Amino acid sequence: MDNTIAVPKRLGGGGRLLDEAVRYAEEQHWEVLAGAWLEPGPEGTSACSCASPACPAPGAHPAGPEWAAEVCCGTAAVRRAWGRHPRASLLLPTGRTFDAIEVPESAGFHALARLERMGLPTSPAISSPARRMAFLVLLGAGAKTAALLDRMGWPTASLGLTVRGPGEWVVAPPTRVQGGCAQWARHPCSTDPWLPDCEEVLGPLAYACGREASDARSASAGHRPKAAGSRERTVARAGAGKTVGAGTAVGAGTAGRVRTAAG
Structure with missing residues (x-):
């Protein structure tokens, strides 16, 4: 080949x-x-x-x-x-200075917009030619993400969300790779190296990934995608949970193990 x-x-x-x-x-x-x-x-x-x-x-x-x-x-x-x-x-090695939460690129852009609308802290984010987006967060994301998603009621396996930690890396802008260059979707602040904890961004990221996955299933089944916020309303009506924090429905959910990319 x-x-x-x-x-x-x-x-x-x-x-x-x-x-x-x-x-x-x-x-x-x-x-x-x-x-x-x-x-x-x-x-x-x-x-x-x-x-x-x-x-x-x-x-x-x-x-x-x-x-x-x-x-x-x-x-x-x-x-x-x-x-x-x-x-x-x-390259930026993860698990040393920071970890990275990686999601589908379109979900990443939706999450950035949601964080801004809600006035929540945002994270430096790198968009890759592979149509993935990596959000840089404080160390320890790998140890906490699965349990946090479980508490929020999100089925981890269906979100397309991965954590990059020790022994891994992300490609940093302006590196040229197959298909184009890595780019900043959200630039880091030149005067303040602050990074958020994964808990501060995980809700909007999981919500955006969940919506995208749901829309894809609806499209493949020939149905119209649900309107924004419909997941929270459905959960609230069913009495399975409540909407908290970053607008993420929290209720009965299944535990999931975050798949760590091999790089």
């Missing part, structure tokens, strides 16, 4: 990646990692620098199995890393 992908002729941008890596280290105090990158090929194609013909994530993974020892914790280390590999992708 040919694993090459069409990309623009200019595969540069190493200077910009270095600048952003330095900025993340200086302003946000984040740890960063220089990862694999896209190598130019014939006729405008490219392949991953790892040289694996079956690479599942070209240009979007660490450069080697011992990558944890290569994580950069300061600007001097960042400059040395990109000095060795100027085209390296920019």
Whole structure:
């Protein structure tokens, strides 16, 4: 199987990646990692620098199995890393400075709008070409998310929501990967590296994911999607729970285990 992908002729941008890596280290105090990158090929194609013909994530993974020892914790280390590999992708390791809650991109945008409308804290969020969105939160999300979703009454397995923690990473803007570039859907604040706890954003995220999953099931069954807020009204009428916090219905639910992505 040919694993090459069409990309623009200019595969540069190493200077910009270095600048952003330095900025993340200086302003946000984040740890960063220089990862694999896209190598130019014939006729405008490219392949991953790892040289694996079956690479599942070209240009979007660490450069080697011992990558944890290569994580950069300061600007001097960042400059040395990109000095060795100027085209390296920019990765943010999770489970060290922060965790990430990843959801379908459209659900992520709905959750951002909902957080704003409700005046709740928002999280830096990264949108990927794979149509997923990663919300950066304080450490410990993996240990709490399943129980929190259970208390809210959301069936975890159907939400498409995953947590990235220790031993994983997210691709940081402006890294170019298969299909395009990672982008900020919500930029981090340059003057305040504050991140929310997962409890502060999980309600709106679960609600948006649940609505999207419900709409998809309705569409596949030939029914019209439910109007916004119908889930809360249904639960309230049934007497199974009540609406609290971020507008998330809390009632009888089944416990679920959050699937951790393999990266």
